[in-house]
Amino acid sequence: MDCNKIQDLILTDYIDNQMDEKQKNMIETHLAQCIGCQEFTALVKKTVVEPFIQAERFVPSENVWIEIKDNIMQEQSVKPGLWDALTDGMSNLLRAWKPGLVFASMAMLILGAGLLRQYSIYDQELKSAKAVETMEYLSSVTQTQEGGAIDESEGFGTTIEKYFL
Amino acid sequence: MQDISAEIIQKASEGDLPAFENIYKAASSFVFNVAFRVVHNREEAEEVTQDVFMNVFRKLKDFRQQASFKTWVYRITVNCAINHYRKTAEHKKRSVEFDERIVSEKVFVKQEPAMTQEEHQGFINELLDNLNPDQRLCVVLRNIEGLSYQEIADSLNININTVRSRLKRAREALINFNKVTK
Structure with missing residues (x-):
């Protein structure tokens, strides 16, 4: 595997420890003999990993929970309207x-x-x-x-025909 | 984020406030820190935290126990944080010039051998400012909150390889930023 591919893996799975032992050994074998990739690994650790290691953890102020609790109690105290009851009923039914x-x-x-x-x-x-x-x-x-024209002289034998003829 | 038992989740979904307070205690640190790293402002991060927990409370009755509660909370958190960030992005664009002016001063501070905690936090914010919101979320979830690639993929509802490529691009940007400011 060439250095570009190795460095792509170093930048992601290797420094995040998201690869299996086989892949890790392959990277480390390459690192043992490639100074360029060793320097790249050091640079990545310094600029991408270390700054975040000491990232402070913040705590929200106590007011956040108080406000959430108040909002919930307010919502719970409001009786559901007809529409809410209907939609809730329909969704439960469904x-x-x-x-x-x-x-x-x-x-x-x-x-x-x-x-x-x-x-x-x-x-x-x-x-x-x-x-x-x-x-x-x-x-x-x-x-x-095909049977030919109707022989008109024969007539149909009706009264009116007899009258005229 | 600490583990939360199925019993507490069940009680909270029925409207039990003390049970929900347990959920808040277990998850608020994660929610607040992710929100703070995305919006970079304590008041806004507290606003996002409130939004997240109100959403969690309202949607709890629809939460299926088979799914991972942690991942569900992660997802609500990143959605609320990113939505808040996008809403205020226009305002932040206007203050870019000001930020650019103060970068050089902060970089000088970065070169000092011992950084105070406050300076260090400023430096982290500065690093994250070089990333787009998607990359920033991946870096925060991985480097600060310690989520695995799979957990990040589930939280952001993206493919695990997309997580890899976002982290790769984010880290390349951080390395370039370091080179430029040296």
């Missing part, structure tokens, strides 16, 4: 019914898919029946036309 809702949704999906399929089959049957009907009609019309 939480309790969650498995049931999941099951119901799945059942609805399956049912929906079944109905859709059923409708599609019915629709296809309907369309094919209509197609047959249309074909039959067209065929009868065609046969009529």
